[in-house]
Amino acid sequence: MNTYPNVQETKDLIKQLVSIPSPSGNTAKVIQFVENYLKELDVETKRNRKGGLIATFPGKNNDEHRMLTAHVDTLGAMVKEVKSNGRLRLDLIGGFKYNAIEGEYCEIQTTSGNVYTGTILMHQTSVHVYKDAGDAKRNQENMEVRIDVKAENAEDIRELGIEVGDFVSFDPRVQITDNGFIKSRHLDDKASVGILLQLIKRIKEETITLPYTTHFLISNNEEIGYGGNSNIPPETVEYLAVDMGAMGDGQSTDEYTVSICVKDASGPYHFELRKRLIELAEANNIEYKLDIYPYYGSDASAAIRAGHDIVHGLIGPGIDSSHAYERTHETSLDYTEQLLYHYVLSELVSY
Structure with a gap:
């Protein structure tokens, strides 16, 4: 061609x-x-x-x-809940499944414009602790965002300005290969x-x-x-x-x-x-x-x-x-x- x-x-x-x-x-x-x-x-x-x-x-x-x-x-997400363990529960934007974003890096943008990074994980991720790490449903109840800050509870997170309704975007991980492929979210x-x-x-x-x-x-x-x-x-x-x-x-x-x-x-x-x-x-x-x-x-x-x-x-x-x-x-x-x-x-x- x-x-x-x-x-x-x-x-x-x-x-x-x-x-x-x-x-x-x-x-x-x-x-x-x-x-x-x-x-x-x-x-x-x-x-x-x-x-x-x-x-x-x-x-x-x-x-x-x-x-x-x-x-x-x-596609993306919003903060649905600031959890008591210092992590975030998500509400999805667009038609996709939670398994599509498991393990993905993300950014949380606060209403004031500050941006924090994090990772989307199962609550039961650690196989050394949770027997059902592989079998538990990938859903809103079990998935959460681990934010890259020192936080032990909801108050620590809210002090950063993170609140319900903040937008969460996914790392595209874009790559262009030598043989003509482009892969990315x-x-x-x-x-x-x-x-x-x-x-x-x-x-x-x-x-x-x-x-x-x-x-x-x-x-x-x-x-x-x-x-x-x-x-x-x-x-x-x-x-x-x-x-x-x-x-x-x-x-x-x-x-x-x-x-x-x-x-x-x-x-x-x-x-x-x-x-x-x-x-x-x-x-x-x-x-x-x-x-x-x-x-x-x-x-x-x-x-x-x-x-x-x-x-x-x-x-x-x-x-x-x-x-x-x-x-x-x-x-x-x-x-x-x-x-x-x-x-x-x-x-x-x-x-």
């Missing part, structure tokens, strides 16, 4: 993005990063009241619009954000005038279900979410192609838009896989549920081990970026 020369730049950008803590509800820092990135490209942006970011490119046709979206919010969906930012950069550098006015929404509440369901101009005809392709038993998605979703838990995506995406992929030698994600929803499905009269679709890079320690390959990033490039230059579908 002919790899775009910026694939390493895309991976480096994704590495920067995943390294910025941004659990749903606490995304201002990463939105500021994206805003600054686009400002350096001389791309005007505006923020919506939910804290998301929108960039708009006027097109030859301003009567019919497109919108593309990817989300910067991630939060590739869902910061891999797609990096791809969209690279697409915007290409449009600017090549001074491309798009056929239709096109909006790029960087949403910040997708993991809790409503990131991209607003701020959709009434002229919008097509709405394409760019989000991770889910891998596992019975799935066709892999780490080396772009995944085109035909259906998820919300139902089928628009058939005509799906066909157009396939046509573009095949015409431009872009390797793709069609797939159904059984336990999944996107910003596009959230927009449909909110009542918007749009043609909706979903594509993205294939991500292994979703909502845990994820991984993808540069070829998947590249094919996704190529398909998006040809898509924004294409004609609208018939509907």
Whole structure:
């Protein structure tokens, strides 16, 4: 395949993005990063009241619009309880299981902005003490945060300013391998954000005038279900979410192609838009896989549920081990970026 020369730049950008803590509800820092990135490209942006970011490119046709979206919010947690043993009980943000974060390093950000480090562990971790260390359920009751401070009780913790409602983010542990893999937490969906930012950069550098006015929404509440369901101009005809392709038993998605979703838990995506995406992929030698994600929803499905009269679709890079320690390959990033490039230059579908 002919790899775009910026694939390493895309991976480096994704590495920067995943390294910025941004659990749903606490995304201002990463939105500021994206805003600054686009400002350096001389791309005007505006923020919506939910804290998301929108960039708009006027097109030859301003009567019919497109919108593309990817989300910067991630899984995370909040402090549910300051425990009497000086540790923290968590309440999860987003749809994942406690076993996915067992043993993970984390940061606790207090309301005043102070940050403390810690580790997420089972209360019954020590096999020398707890007979059920391996069998005990990984759940809210048994999991806790061991904070890297000298603390013996709840009062010691509260004196640091740590309280119920403080955000907890997970160490991404991002690595880029010599053979093209990038592995990290939060590739869902910061891999797609990096791809969209690279697409915007290409449009600017090549001074491309798009056929239709096109909006790029960087949403910040997708993991809790409503990131991209607003701020959709009434002229919008097509709405394409760019989000991770889910891998596992019975799935066709892999780490080396772009995944085109035909259906998820919300139902089928628009058939005509799906066909157009396939046509573009095949015409431009872009390797793709069609797939159904059984336990999944996107910003596009959230927009449909909110009542918007749009043609909706979903594509993205294939991500292994979703909502845990994820991984993808540069070829998947590249094919996704190529398909998006040809898509924004294409004609609208018939509907």
